[in-house]
């Protein structure tokens with residue numbers, strides 16, 4: 031049997047790392063084999079692309095160039111990591127995937143959904159997540175949370191409020207359009223409540 035693909039998405043400071051632990055814990059408790067990967071990144075070469083993309087010193091790049099680099103990294107991760115694992119029956123947890131391109135490049139950078147869909151068709155024509163968990167938090171709350179992080183903001187975290195608001199709305203729109211594969215989690219709740227909501231979605235959609 032093929033493994034399941036679970037993606038974690040959300041804006042800045044939505045608490046993806048906590049969610050990741052909840053998902054891995056849930057799968058482990060059921061004796062399922064799983065692996066965690068992230069995007070952009072997941073393979074040595076894709077991690078190099080990630081470095082370029084997140085480095086504040088990269089400065090502004092053309093939004094289409096940014097989108098192409100996201101998908102270049104994604105192709106490496108899909109071919110080398112995600113598809114082989116799924117084929118072996120291993121569940122894959124992806125810390126961001128194509129929905130992040132719909133949200134950040136389609137919404138945030140205002141490219142719209144079409145170019146993202148075209149590239150998704152080229153890069154992973156036969157692959158779509160079984161469940162996308164969208165951790166939703168108002169932009170100002172998320173920004174307040176990441177203020178205390180070490181190392182200063184990456185190229186995306188330094189973005190303006192309006193950009194991040196478009197990112198949030200694009201995620202919510204994706205979730206509304208595909209309610210069967212998406213679960214929007216209210217990430218303003220306590221960690222305990224967020225964890226419970228995530229487990230409930232996993233029970234409903236994957237068990």
Ligand code: TYD
Pocket residue numbers: 041042043046068069070084100125126127128129130131132134135186187
């Ligand atoms: P991530 O490592 O999840 O950062 P954080 O946990 O701090 O949010 O993601 C890195 C950044 O890359 C994030 O700001 C969103 C951005 N990104 C895109 O713009 N498009 C994409 O397709 C992906 C996968 C990520």
